[in-house]
Amino acid sequence: MELNVKLLFPEFFVLAAAITGILIDLLLPKRVKNGFFATFSVFVLFASVFLVVFSSPFVPEEAFNGFVKKDLLTGFSQILILFSSLIAVFVSYGFLKKFDTDHVGEFYYTLLFAVFGAMLMVSANELATLFVSLEVMSISVYVLSALFKKDYRGKEAALKYFIMGSVGAAVIVYGFALLYGISGSTNYGDLASYISTYSFPVLLALALVISGFLFKLGAVPFHGWTPDVYHGAPTPVTLFMGAVVKIAAFVALLKLFYPVFLPLTQKWGEVFAVIGVVSAFVGALMALRQENIKRMLAYSAISHTGVVLTALVSVPAVSVFSVLFYLFAYAFMTVAAFGFISLLTEKGFKGENLSDWRNLYGKSPFLALSLVVIFMSLAGIPPLFGFWAKFYVLVALVKAGKVGIAVAILIASAISLYFYLRPVVYAFMKEGEAVLPPIEPFEFGAVAVTVFFLILFGIFPELISQASLFALSSFLRGII
Amino acid sequence: MREVFFYLFAFLSVAFALVSVTHRNVIKGGLSLLASFIALGAVYFTAGAEFIGIVQVIVYGGAIVVLYLFALMTMDLKSFGKELLRTVSLAAGGAISLFLLFSVLYAGYRFYGGSIPAAVSGAKELALPLFYRFLLPFEVVSVLLLVATVGAVAVGRREE
Known part of the structure; x- marks a missing residue:
């Protein structure tokens, strides 16, 4: 039993920066706020990337009486979280110039609070810590969605997300309470020793925890909120919730389920596989008819979540590897796609419909080409990053003998190719005028960098697969 | 007595x-x-x-x-x-x-x-788990309340 506070230094650094942000917000005049807070957040996030790199241990270490456990899985997912948040800050800088809000300071430091919650969530090794950090992240995101002026859509999205998210959180807590009742402890390690056999309370707790996580991830029976919220929230916030919230929820799921429910792996793996296949199909089919690109990407997010969930049916080690790899690819693609939309958005919700992208190639060839890279990567076309993500999931499924699921995922991917091609068709082949507001250099740079990474990691996927392997081996050392 | x-x-x-x-x-x-x-x-x-x-x-x-x-x-x-x-x-x-x-x-x-x-x-039986064993979640709850308060004020205030 020891505190070992220094292990959580990166998290506390982000937290301290966020609280400092609240204080600074009181002193600054409004016109310098956007520039100052964007610089401040970029500096904080960059610094915490370095802190995470230097403080992530290969041999898992515990802190706060075993309430958090850090390994390389935590480290890599935190770097991914910080990277996505960095891009979110760059995109927000341009977005806040275009769209008015009274709450510039609040926007940036609430973002930092959300980053803190996500970082703590992926290092949690105990139910109460997991839940509290999940709520810090979720509530920050609800607030972020509602901060813009005369943005009725964002406020509607915030309220919907808040209600649905609270239901999800309540369901998770019911599950946690049952687990505590079964074992008398909330620590993952102690829980694992009690959950070795089937019994009604264990299965009920498992069902509740799974349902809660599916709520947060937006997988099929609980996906209803996703399109409305992704569509309604301001684009940088959608970027954040598409990338960061999903990474945090998936990694927390891996870190909770493998140690605690290891004896029941086969059962919940199959549950996730069934839900995953259904999600992949529902997402792909619903996205076919969408005219709004944010809405389309929301359905595509459901579809991608489904693909990741099917990976959990494989052998545990392979599952963790392919899920982490997929999360890397998915985060980069989501960040690039929503950053791209934000770049083209204008007042009055213009620039986010397919018809607003007509003949984009004529106006800006570079933007049109990055659009091709982003959407083809989402579709999983080689040699882009998204291809390898799907490839590893399919290999994992085939190796585990689940050929049927692999074929189903392939069919869903083939369907999704149709709607990923539509923006490309609009940008290159349709006659008309694209909406092209003045380009913000930082926003543009952020999108260009992520597009570059999509190509780079597509050509050299071993960079990420090696990192995922390290993370996997470090994670397994913590379980055994 | x-x-x-x-x-x-x-x-x-x-x-x-x-x-x-x-x-x-x-x-x-x-x-x-x-x-x-x-x-x-x-x-x-x-x-x-x-x-x-x-x-x-x-x-x-x-x-x-x-x-x-x-x-x-x-x-x-x-x-x-x-x-x-x-x-x-x-x-x-x-x-x-x-x-x-x-x-x-x-x-x-x-x-x-x-x-x-x-x-x-007794207060002691309650304080020991709360401020030692569950120290981290307990402190993070205060962060949660801070975020919720800031958010409520920012969202609830009338737009100028």
Whole structure:
């Protein structure tokens, strides 16, 4: 039993920066706020990337009486979280110039609070810590969605997300309470020793925890909120919730389920596989008819979540590897796609419909080409990053003998190719005028960098697969 | 000595509770509810449960009664006098009260003569897990409240 506070230094650094942000917000005049807070957040996030790199241990270490456990899985997912948040800050800088809000300071430091919650969530090794950090992240995101002026859509999205998210959180807590009742402890390690056999309370707790996580991830029976919220929230916030919230929820799921429910792996793996296949199909089919690109990407997010969930049916080690790899690819693609939309958005919700992208190639060839890279990567076309993500999931499924699921995922991917091609068709082949507001250099740079990474990691996927392997081996050392 | 105070405060608690439901002036009823809660807190003290006693006074006496009073002040109290007691609601309320009375009497009969354990809910037994074992989630809850407060103020404020 020891505190070992220094292990959580990166998290506390982000937290301290966020609280400092609240204080600074009181002193600054409004016109310098956007520039100052964007610089401040970029500096904080960059610094915490370095802190995470230097403080992530290969041999898992515990802190706060075993309430958090850090390994390389935590480290890599935190770097991914910080990277996505960095891009979110760059995109927000341009977005806040275009769209008015009274709450510039609040926007940036609430973002930092959300980053803190996500970082703590992926290092949690105990139910109460997991839940509290999940709520810090979720509530920050609800607030972020509602901060813009005369943005009725964002406020509607915030309220919907808040209600649905609270239901999800309540369901998770019911599950946690049952687990505590079964074992008398909330620590993952102690829980694992009690959950070795089937019994009604264990299965009920498992069902509740799974349902809660599916709520947060937006997988099929609980996906209803996703399109409305992704569509309604301001684009940088959608970027954040598409990338960061999903990474945090998936990694927390891996870190909770493998140690605690290891004896029941086969059962919940199959549950996730069934839900995953259904999600992949529902997402792909619903996205076919969408005219709004944010809405389309929301359905595509459901579809991608489904693909990741099917990976959990494989052998545990392979599952963790392919899920982490997929999360890397998915985060980069989501960040690039929503950053791209934000770049083209204008007042009055213009620039986010397919018809607003007509003949984009004529106006800006570079933007049109990055659009091709982003959407083809989402579709999983080689040699882009998204291809390898799907490839590893399919290999994992085939190796585990689940050929049927692999074929189903392939069919869903083939369907999704149709709607990923539509923006490309609009940008290159349709006659008309694209909406092209003045380009913000930082926003543009952020999108260009992520597009570059999509190509780079597509050509050299071993960079990420090696990192995922390290993370996997470090994670397994913590379980055994 | 303990018994004397126990019965004194128990009597006060019941008496004030009776006043709070029978008094015609609602505000005075609310105030006697407050007195009843404080007397109940004192009952917990005499039973050796200091922590529950303090929480009773702070939470019920401090927060909930004030909330009641605020709510009462926003209502039109004059119209309350005209409303006649309806038989259905009177019967329902009476049935619930009778049920509660019987369960309290039964519980008192079942546990009569049992001795009071030394530390029912001391502050120390609660503080040790809260501020040592569960230190991290406990502190993060304060972050959660901070975020929620900032968010509520930012979202709830009227747009200029």
